[in-house]
Amino acid sequence: MGETMKKWQCGVCGFIYDEAQGLPEAGIAPGTRWADIPDTWVCPDCGAPKSDFAMVEID
Amino acid sequence: MDRRPIVIVGTGLGGYSLAREFRKLDAETPVLILTADDGRYYSKPILSNAYTSGKTPDTIALADAAAMASQLKATVRTDTRVMAIEPDRETLWIDGKGIDGGGIDGESIAYRGLVLALGADPIHIPVAGSAADRVLSVNDLGDYTAFRAAMGAARRIAVMGAGLIGCEFANDLTHAGIAVSVIEPASWPLSRFVPEPVGGALERALADLGVQWSLGRVVQSLDDEDGAVRVTLTDGTRFSADGVLSAVGLRPRTALAAAAGLRIGRGIVVDRRLETSAPGIYALGDCAEVEGLVLPFVMPIMHAARALAKTLAGQPAPVAYPAMPILVKTTAFPVVVAPPATGVPGEWEIEVQTAGARGLYRGPDGRLLGFALAGEAVADKSALTRELPPTLP
Numbered sequence: 001m002g003e004t005m006k007k008w009q010c011g012v013c014g015f016i017y018d019e020a021q022g023l024p025e026a027g028i029a030p031g032t033r034w035a036d037i038p039d040t041w042v043c044p045d046c047g048a049p050k051s052d053f054a055m056v057e058i059d
Numbered sequence: 060m061d062r063r064p065i066v067i068v069g070t071g072l073g074g075y076s077l078a079r080e081f082r083k084l085d086a087e088t089p090v091l092i093l094t095a096d097d098g099r100y101y102s103k104p105i106l107s108n109a110y111t112s113g114k115t116p117d118t119i120a121l122a123d124a125a126a127m128a129s130q131l132k133a134t135v136r137t138d139t140r141v142m143a144i145e146p147d148r149e150t151l152w153i154d155g156k157g158i159d160g161g162g163i164d165g166e167s168i169a170y171r172g173l174v175l176a177l178g179a180d181p182i183h184i185p186v187a188g189s190a191a192d193r194v195l196s197v198n199d200l201g202d203y204t205a206f207r208a209a210m211g212a213a214r215r216i217a218v219m220g221a222g223l224i225g226c227e228f229a230n231d232l233t234h235a236g237i238a239v240s241v242i243e244p245a246s247w248p249l250s251r252f253v254p255e256p257v258g259g260a261l262e263r264a265l266a267d268l269g270v271q272w273s274l275g276r277v278v279q280s281l282d283d284e285d286g287a288v289r290v291t292l293t294d295g296t297r298f299s300a301d302g303v304l305s306a307v308g309l310r311p312r313t314a315l316a317a318a319a320g321l322r323i324g325r326g327i328v329v330d331r332r333l334e335t336s337a338p339g340i341y342a343l344g345d346c347a348e349v350e351g352l353v354l355p356f357v358m359p360i361m362h363a364a365r366a367l368a369k370t371l372a373g374q375p376a377p378v379a380y381p382a383m384p385i386l387v388k389t390t391a392f393p394v395v396v397a398p399p400a401t402g403v404p405g406e407w408e409i410e411v412q413t414a415g416a417r418g419l420y421r422g423p424d425g426r427l428l429g430f431a432l433a434g435e436a437v438a439d440k441s442a443l444t445r446e447l448p449p450t451l452p
Contacts, residue, residue, distance in 0.1 A: 011102055011121060012072065012102045012104070012357055013102065013104050013357055013386070014104065014105060014108065014112070014154045014388065020254055025441040025442065026441070037162075042361070044441070045358075045360060045386055046104075046357040046358050046361065047357065047360075047361030047383075048076075048357070049079075049361075
């Protein structure tokens with residue numbers, strides 16, 4: 001099986017993306033890897049872009 | 060060939076986000092970024108949550124000015140203050156005294172486009188007493204560093220203001236084991252944003268955590284008392300604190316723009332293209348007033364930065380705002396609020412339960428126009444946000 005699920009935190013507002021949970025309300029299924037989220041995605045809480053200052057791995 | 064740079068004044072989220080978005084569209088045009096501080100990049104919203112998240116001033120700073128300059132292929136000049144702008148000559152003046160009594164002093168810089176991302180100043184409410192000058196406010200990383208140093212071994216802190224920042228600090232400092240008293244003229248916290256029952260739920264939740272509330276009152280005087288501060292309220296209540304933090308609001312920085320003859324309202328007035336009344340001069344972020352809206356929050360800055368980057372890259376784009384709920388990071392009892400537009404007719408429907416509170420603001424036709432969610436009710440944020448009208452269509 002694959003590696004363990006990771007969490008990513010928005011460096012701007014602190015929003016946490018948990019790969020295990022996904023973001024079902026935004027159409028991102030549970031288990032979706034951070035790498036598989038499109039570069040055009042932005043933080044749902046503050047709008048910071050994925051690619052830039054935004055998300056850092058935690059845990 | 061025009062080698063004049065696009066000049067951005069300010070290295071907060073507005074200035075740096077704009078530079079970042081612009082570089083995605085244009086790798087060549089010179090960009091010069093000026094800042095009165097040290098140009099470190101950091102997330103301002105984290106300042107009022109840093110104790111809880113275990114962050115110190117040094118770990119809050121994500122990159123220094125040199126790293127940002129290299130990342131953005133820009134020149135960043137730190138500790139540099141813009142003293143004057145001459146819109147007609149597309150020139151600004153740094154350091155020195157600027158334009159003073161007809162004479163001009165300092166160094167001039169010609170720009171091809173100018174962006175004001177100046178931010179806002181904390182409002183200071185005058186109070187009487189010998190310790191009035193000991194009031195601190197936290198509006199940037201430098202302030203936060205000073206605040207942490209001044210707090211040292213403080214065990215009791217008085218917070219003036221129960222708005223977004225005051226409530227977040229109250230939550231954060233209490234988590235750190237500090238006894239917090241909050242003084243607020245309104246009768247409930249977040250009174251500018253949420254109806255009374257929702258604010259009351261937050262008040263109880265933070266009281267359970269240990270926050271002492273002094274609502275419906277303001278500080279009358281602050282006096283020195285054996286190294287501590289004696290706080291006297293307008294109703295005569297007195298208590299002692301080791302420090303006083305003021306968080307009563309922000310005022311857009313408009314003086315530089317006003318002196319240059321730009322139109323000023325509550326902020327620097329800009330149109331949908333974020334252009335001021337002077338062609339070629341733009342503003343975004345906490346200093347700007349866009350279609351009458353002054354929104355000192357992250358989400359509007361990100362939208363503005365993307366639109367303005369396109370405009371500066373020669374693809375004029377008006378800014379549009381979706382519904383943008385504000386998250387109040389009172390971790391013990393989180394709040395999400397999407398205030399209805401000013402003056403829009405409607406009524407609050409409010410439901411308060413032990414674990415949360417929900418206020419829905421509906422217009423006469425039943426349409427959702429705003430909401431205030433607290434505690435467990437914040438889980439409904441995404442679904443309710445989809446029902447809201449855009450803030451700026």
